[in-house]
Amino acid sequence: MPQILELIREDHELIRGLFDELESSPEARDVRCITLRRELPGHIYAEEVTLYAYLRDTVPEEIRRSLDEHARVRDTLARFERIPLRDADWMPALVNLRREVEEHFATEETDVFVLAERHIDAGVLFELSEIFQEEKEKAARYVTV
Numbered sequence: 001m002p003q004i005l006e007l008i009r010e011d012h013e014l015i016r017g018l019f020d021e022l023e024s025s026p027e028a029r030d031v032r033c034i035t036l037r038r039e040l041p042g043h044i045y046a047e048e049v050t051l052y053a054y055l056r057d058t059v060p061e062e063i064r065r066s067l068d069e070h071a072r073v074r075d076t077l078a079r080f081e082r083i084p085l086r087d088a089d090w091m092p093a094l095v096n097l098r099r100e101v102e103e104h105f106a107t108e109e110t111d112v113f114v115l116a117e118r119h120i121d122a123g124v125l126f127e128l129s130e131i132f133q134e135e136k137e138k139a140a141r142y143v144t145v
Contacts (some may be wrong), residue, residue: 042139
């Protein structure tokens with residue numbers, strides 16, 4: 001199994017791909033919205049209970065900032081989910097959600113990943129990957145569609 005930072009990057013790419021499809025393929029939006037509603041919250045939750053929990057005491061300011069970004073993404077996602085798919089506000093809301101998610105991914109992939117590689121032993125990064133996957137799967141079970 002890859003280590004946790006690789007799994008998180010793979011999730012980021014999956015989520016970016018979902019945004020690409022939502023923006024470009026109207027016929028696939030129903031299914032892709034369901035997938036985004038499952039993947040994004042599960043990803044966020046799994047990061048928080050694994051990587052962020054592990055780094056919280058070591059780099060508290062950075063983790064606090066990342067948690068704040070997660071809260072903003074959750075709020076934006078909740079607002080987005082309330083907009084009907086055929087509504088004129090749907091696409092601008094999707095673009096706004098993507099912007100917030102992409103900004104968070106960029107910060108995480110540079111700042112948080114560097115801190116993780118500096119402060120977490122390679123063996124622990126591999127151990128965290130298994131927990132990350134388990135937590136993500138657990139969170140997906142609780143998503144209502």
